[in-house]
Amino acid sequence: MGKAIRLIFLMPLLVVVLLGFVLAGKGYGQFWNLPPRVPPHEFGTITIDRNSSAKGEKPVVFPHWSHRLKYTCRVCHFELEFEFKRNTTPITEQDNRNGLYCGKCHDGTTAFAHRREHCGKCHGGDKSALKKKFDRIWRKLPHSEYGNRIDWNKAIRINNPRYSIFLHEKPIKFMKTLNLRAELGRIPPVKFPHWEHVQLLDCSSCHPEIFNLKKKTTKHFSMDSILQGKFCGACHLNVAFPIDPCKRCHPEIRE
Ligand code: HEC
Ligand code: HEC
Ligand code: HEC
Ligand code: HEC
Ligand code: HEC
Ligand code: HEC
Structure with missing residues (x-):
């Protein structure tokens, strides 16, 4: 085999080895497909639609950021029994009216009630609806680089979200x-x-x-x-x- 031909065979190997060095130099982050980034106000804002569309209502849009300013995760995910996965909790309009799930707070006292004029606040179907409110509140909170661009660990020390809505537990x-x-x-x-x-x-x-x-x-x-x-x-x-x-x-x- 001539020298030139041997080189042609070796080239691809060389490229692979070099590429390896380049990737290693860039650190580990390159190897995974991280989920796409979303605008700060939409991070943690989830669409719930087990039955709404089927029953002729728009899907429910639930903003985590605004609720977690006031309540810890455990209030909803432990005390009120919401699951940690969207569309798995059997929430119904009737349950909500009876004071379960969202209705525990959305009762007209703590937050707006299950009345005709308010249906659209939850069944709005639009994740951007709260952008203005988000921007206003965001300015006053400690920032971070990803997600809601809020440093929640610092924010909770300022906002002091409720640990329990039933007891004075710590x-x-x-x-x-x-x-x-x-x-x-x-x-x-x-x-x-x-x-x-x-x-x-x-x-x-x-x-x-x-x-x-x-x-x-x-x-x-x-x-x-x-x-x-x-x-x-x-x-x-x-x-x-x-x-x-x-x-x-x-x-x-x-x-
Ligand atoms: C929310 C926490 C968290 C974040 C953020 C995170 N990791 Fe990890 N990572 C873990 C945990 C937990 C393990 C498993 C540790 C163990 O095996 O005990 C792990 C394991 C790993 C491993 C070795 C096992 C494997 O799966 O190959 C690598 C490499 C790694 N992480 C790289 C990264 C890189 C790169 C990033 C940023 C893009 C990152 N991690 C961000 C929590 C995290
Ligand atoms: C505080 C938020 C909130 C308000 C206000 C609200 N809903 Fe809902 N509603 C929900 C959630 C959450 C679900 C469960 C969504 C799903 O799984 O599709 C739901 C589900 C429903 C469903 C489908 C399930 C079922 O029980 O049939 C209907 C229909 C419905 N709501 C009607 C209404 C009407 C009508 C109003 C106004 C009178 C209203 N809702 C007000 C949060 C709300
Ligand atoms: C005011 C109530 C409330 C609070 C507070 C709350 N959540 Fe949720 N969370 C929900 C509801 C409702 C769902 C949707 C459940 C369903 O559809 O079955 C949900 C869903 C989730 C999901 C699944 C998201 C997805 O895309 O599937 C995660 C993860 C989650 N919550 C984490 C948290 C964490 C972490 C905290 C605290 C920092 C928190 N939640 C605080 C009500 C709450
Ligand atoms: C956000 C998730 C999370 C919560 C909440 C949590 N833990 Fe853990 N815990 C972990 C993880 C992760 C490990 C390590 C598991 C492993 O390495 O396999 C762990 C391990 C432990 C261990 C073993 C530690 C060791 O050194 O072997 C104990 C004990 C424990 N947890 C107790 C608790 C108690 C008590 C609470 C509530 C007060 C609690 N955990 C809440 C995630 C959690
Ligand atoms: C632990 C109490 C609590 C629970 C549970 C709760 N909310 Fe709220 N929610 C509030 C409070 C307090 C407000 C602010 C009330 C106001 O401004 O009138 C609010 C406001 C909202 C808003 C208006 C946006 C905003 O941030 O001002 C929406 C939409 C909403 N909730 C949807 C829901 C839905 C959907 C559920 C059930 C999946 C739910 N909430 C469960 C307490 C709760
Ligand atoms: C059940 C939900 C849940 C699980 C599971 C969970 N975390 Fe977290 N973690 C949170 C929440 C909520 C915060 C508060 C900060 C925030 O929301 O960004 C947090 C904060 C942290 C912080 C503090 C960040 C800081 O800058 O001080 C670290 C570190 C962390 N998580 C690592 C982990 C690792 C590693 C695992 C897996 C072994 C894990 N978490 C599993 C919900 C969770």
Whole structure:
């Protein structure tokens, strides 16, 4: 084989090796398809439509950001029994009128009631309807780079959302921070702070359904499954800060 021909065969290999170096140099972030970014006011704003369209109403648009200024996650996801997945809670108009689900607060006292003139505030079908209100409130809150572009950890210290709507309960002082190390690869460990979560959530929001109650026993704990909405991805894809800022979970990662 002539020298020139040998080079032609070697070129593709060389390109692959070089590309490898370039990608490695860019850090780990390039390897996943992160969910598309949405405008700040639409992050965590979800459309609920199990039955509305079928019954001739517009779908319900529920803004997390405005509710989480006033209430912790556990008020709705523990005390009022909303599921952590859209379109899975059997909410009906009748239940709401009877003071369940949304109707626990939307009763005409705490918030607007289930009356004709208000149907469209929930059954509005438009995720942008609250943009102006968002922008006004956003200006007064501590900022971050992703999601709602609000640093919710700081915001809750200012806003002090209600921990319970029934009792004068306080969160259990469970402060344990875990260092979660990946089985594969040399990725810097994940710091999981219980306290930041326990102030907002109930133990049962995570244990035992999402995570085992014993460190390092949760199976298939990987970025792929997180990006499919499992484990940390149950909240950190669409309501809590998203996956883009690697450093917030892997503090020592090089970005
Ligand atoms: C505080 C928010 C809110 C208000 C106000 C509200 N709804 Fe709803 N409604 C919901 C939610 C949430 C669901 C569940 C959505 C789904 O799964 O499609 C729902 C579901 C429905 C459904 C479909 C399920 C069923 O029970 O048949 C109808 C019909 C409905 N609402 C009618 C109305 C009417 C009429 C009004 C005004 C009188 C109204 N709603 C006001 C939040 C609201
Ligand atoms: C005022 C009530 C309320 C509060 C407070 C609240 N949520 Fe929700 N959340 C809901 C409702 C309603 C749904 C939709 C449930 C359904 O359709 O079955 C939902 C759905 C979700 C989903 C699924 C989203 C999707 O796209 O499937 C996640 C994740 C979630 N909430 C996380 C949180 C977190 C984290 C907090 C606290 C920071 C929180 N929620 C606070 C009412 C609330
Ligand atoms: C724990 C109490 C609570 C629950 C549960 C709750 N809301 Fe609200 N909601 C409020 C309060 C308080 C406001 C502000 C009231 C006002 O301005 O009149 C509000 C306002 C809203 C608004 C107006 C937008 C805004 O931010 O001003 C919408 C839309 C809304 N809620 C939809 C819903 C839907 C849909 C559900 C059920 C899936 C629901 N809410 C459940 C307390 C609650
Ligand atoms: C919400 C928290 C969170 C964020 C944000 C996050 N990770 Fe992870 N990551 C984890 C957890 C948890 C594990 C599993 C740790 C274990 O195995 O104990 C993990 C594992 C990994 C692993 C090794 C296992 C695997 O799946 O390959 C890599 C590589 C990784 N993360 C890279 C990243 C990069 C790059 C980003 C930013 C784009 C990122 N992570 C953002 C929580 C997070
Ligand atoms: C946001 C989710 C979340 C919440 C809420 C949560 N935990 Fe955890 N917890 C985890 C994760 C993740 C692990 C590690 C699991 C693994 O590595 O397999 C863990 C592990 C543990 C462990 C084992 C620690 C060790 O060192 O082995 C205990 C004990 C625990 N949690 C108690 C609690 C208690 C008590 C509460 C409520 C006060 C609570 N957790 C709330 C996510 C959570
Ligand atoms: C049940 C919902 C839920 C799950 C599951 C969850 N988180 Fe969170 N996490 C939150 C909420 C809500 C916050 C408050 C900040 C926000 O909303 O952006 C938070 C805050 C944090 C913070 C504090 C950020 C800071 O800058 O101080 C870290 C770190 C974090 N989460 C990592 C993780 C990791 C790692 C996992 C998986 C092992 C995980 N979380 C699982 C809901 C959740």
